[in-house]
Amino acid sequence: MSDNKKIFISIASYRDPELLPTLQDMVKQADNTEHLHIAICWQHDNEGIDYFVNAGMTLLDSEVSGEQERWRFQFHNALIDVLSIHYYLSQGACWARHCSETFYANERYFMQIDSHCRFNTGWDTSMATLLESLRSQSPKPVLSGYPPAYEPGNEQKKAQKVNRLIFREFNAHNIVMLKAMPFEGDSPVRGCYLAGGFIFADGAFVKEVPNDPQIFFAGEEIAMSARAFTHGYDVYYPHILLIWHYYGRRQHNKVWSDHNSEAKAAGLIETAWWEKDKLSKYRVRSLFGLESQPADLGRFTLGTQRTLKELELHAGVFFQRRAVLPAVIGKDRIGFFSDQSQVENDLFTSVIYPNQKKIVIPAGQLDISREDIAWWHIGIYDKQNTLLEKIEVDKNDVASLFKQEGDDLKIDIEFSSLKLLKPHAVRICPYINTQGWGETIERMW
Numbered sequence: 018m019s020d021n022k023k024i025f026i027s028i029a030s031y032r033d034p035e036l037l038p039t040l041q042d043m044v045k046q047a048d049n050t051e052h053l054h055i056a057i058c059w060q061h062d063n064e065g066i067d068y069f070v071n072a073g074m075t076l077l078d079s080e081v082s083g084e085q086e087r088w089r090f091q092f093h094n095a096l097i098d099v100l101s102i103h104y105y106l107s108q109g110a111c112w113a114r115h116c117s118e119t120f121y122a123n124e125r126y127f128m129q130i131d132s133h134c135r136f137n138t139g140w141d142t143s144m145a146t147l148l149e150s151l152r153s154q155s156p157k158p159v160l161s162g163y164p165p166a167y168e169p170g171n172e173q174k175k176a177q178k179v180n181r182l183i184f185r186e187f188n189a190h191n192i193v194m195l196k197a198m199p200f201e202g203d204s205p206v207r208g209c210y211l212a213g214g215f216i217f218a219d220g221a222f223v224k225e226v227p228n229d230p231q232i233f234f235a236g237e238e239i240a241m242s243a244r245a246f247t248h249g250y251d252v253y254y255p256h257i258l259l260i261w262h263y264y265g266r267r268q269h270n271k272v273w274s275d276h277n278s279e280a281k282a283a284g285l286i287e288t289a290w291w292e293k294d295k296l297s298k299y300r301v302r303s304l305f306g307l308e309s310q311p312a313d314l315g316r317f318t319l320g321t322q323r324t325l326k327e328l329e330l331h332a333g334v335f336f337q338r339r340a341v342l343p344a345v346i347g348k349d350r351i352g353f354f355s356d357q358s359q360v361e362n363d364l365f366t367s368v369i370y371p372n373q374k375k376i377v378i379p380a381g382q383l384d385i386s387r388e389d390i391a392w393w394h395i396g397i398y399d400k401q402n403t404l405l406e407k408i409e410v411d412k413n414d415v416a417s418l419f420k421q422e423g424d425d426l427k428i429d430i431e432f433s434s435l436k437l438l439k440p441h442a443v444r445i446c447p448y449i450n451t452q453g454w455g456e457t458i459e460r461m462w
Contacts, residue, residue: 024141025124025220026055029113030132032062032104032270035169035263037072039134044093046136053095053141056120057132058113060104060272069099105285107272109233109293110213116230121223129216133263135167135175140259144217147255151205155251160205160217162254163197167261175261181254182210182238183352184334184345186373190298191307191339193239198350205253207353209332211242214262218250226250229300229317233293234273236301243304246328248320305336330357339437340368346433369433372397372406376443376460380424383445383458385415390447390455393418397430397462400441406432 026043030036036059044050061068066088070076074090074097081087086101098120107113114129121127126145137143144160151158165176180197188194195210216222225248232240242252276290303311304319319325329335333342333354342363344351354360385393393415395408408430410418420427430443440462447455 021123021125022049022145023052023054023124024126024128024145025121025223026053027114027117027121027127027129027223028055028057028132029060029110029117030057031060031107031110031113031272032275033132034269035133037068038169039130039132040092040097041072042135043140044095046138046140047095048139048142050092051094054120054122054124055095055097056117057097057099058116059099059101060107060113061101062104066101069097104270104272104275105280107276108230109272109290109297111228111232111234111237111297112230114213114228118223118227121220124220127216127218127220127222129213130260131214131262133266134164134214135172135261137258137260143257143259144255147205147257147259148217148219151251151253155253157219157248157250159211159222159245159250159252160255160259161211161215161252162208163212164215164260164262165258166264169263177258179254179256179258181206181208181352182212182252183350184332184341186371187339188235190236190302191336192236192298192301192305193334193336194235195238198352200254200256202256205256207355208252208254209242209246209328209334209353211238211245211252213237213241215260222250225320227317229314231293231296231300231317233290233297235294236298240301240304243325243328244317244319246320246331247323247325249322307337327357330354330360333360335368338368340370342367343369343433346371346431369435370437371433372431372438372440374430374440374443374462376428376430376445377422378426378428378445378458378460380426383419383426385419385426387447387449388412389450391450392448394444394446394448395428395430396444396446397432397440398442398444399439405434405438405440408432 069090074092077091078089088099090097100116148158148160162182163180165178167175178199181200182195183198185194185196200206226245273290276286278289280286281289300312302308331354333345390412392409392411396404397406398404418428443460443462444457446457449455
């Protein structure tokens with residue numbers, strides 16, 4: 018191992034009250050705080066430098082450049098660089114990550130996290146040791162995955178299961194979305210997908226696979242996964258607890274609630290979040306060859322060490338066909354196929370086309386508690402009103418289909434087909450014992 022044991026840590030923080038607790042726990046749990054170089058793109062609401070000074074940080078340097086300020090602190094021997102920006106100047110999650118990356122100073126290792134995390138004791142040593150242990154399997158290993166959950170104020174009950182990333186769905190823009198699946202093992206598990214909220218790799222990752230500042234949020238992870246793979250990186254999911262993440266954060270401010278049409282009309286921002294998101298999705302689709310007139314991605318395009326087709330064969334997911342191998346969405350949710358030749362053979366005989374949709378019914382529009390309902394019918398139709406799929410559940414199985422989400426009802430629809438379908442509408446209707454069919458509720462797919 019190189020004598021350079023320093024870790025460059027990139028954090029994007031958007032109006033997040035968990036930033037300071039994250040930094041405090043990071044240094045508290047680290048074995049060697051003097052090896053930590055932390056860079057934060059801090060998007061805030063007119064808080065000043067005292068936010069950090071009052072937390073016990075020692076100011077080493079400061080610089081003002083236009084509407085941005087840069088501060089350098091020392092905190093328990095760790096070096097912290099802060100790029101201070103008003104939240105109305107934010108351009109999205111990956112833009113903030115990209116800003117943080119500009120502080121990289123050739124450290125041995127690179128870690129990307131969000132500003133709402135907690136850390137296991139000796140996390141820095143554990144991550145570096147685990148990464149180095151993978152050198153015999155890969156010249157460019159990466160640790161990633163969705164960390165287990167914690168909740169502020171209830172941190173004694175941190176989740177104790179580690180996760181691997183698997184395919185969830187193709188969204189409405191044909192972009193692959195991911196989800197976590199717990200696993201147990203004695204060693205890291207190979208996979209295909211990176212998590213934006215936790216990456217630990219060689220420092221060179223920052224230069225080879227920098228965040229595309231024009232990716233707003235959705236599509237970030239599959240785009241980074243493809244770019245990392247084609248630059249020669251191999252993803253592994255840690256089998257041990259290293260870090261925790263705060264999910265949901267419903268009470269916290271988000272960029273899409275601040276950067277809305279009203280803020281644009283008031284002149285507070287130049288573009289609304291959905292305008293940035295539209296460009297973002299165009300760039301992600303361009304990366305996967307889904308646009309007839311693709312965007313110029315510049316240095317944020319695919320690498321040249323491996324091809325996108327090789328990634329498809331390892332993942333069992335075929336981006337342009339919008340298809341997967343059955344094992345990808347089967348019981349075991351396979352996330353990595355080592356035998357590419359076998360996958361290539363199966364490609365022409367076994368692929369299926371997954372269809373997934375979450376339907377939310379506002380409170381009061383659907384009464385699933387009625388005793389006189391015999392069963393429920395959910396039909397999925399195309400634009401020509403052809404029935405593509407139907408789901409029927411009797412009153413005793415209602416809870417398996419209709420899930421409470423706050424005051425609303427949620428229906429998760431999943432089915433696969435042997436050809437590519439184009440669902441257009443979902444119709445939900447009860448069959449009532451005394452009168453037959455009840456009122457139909459329709460939602461667009």
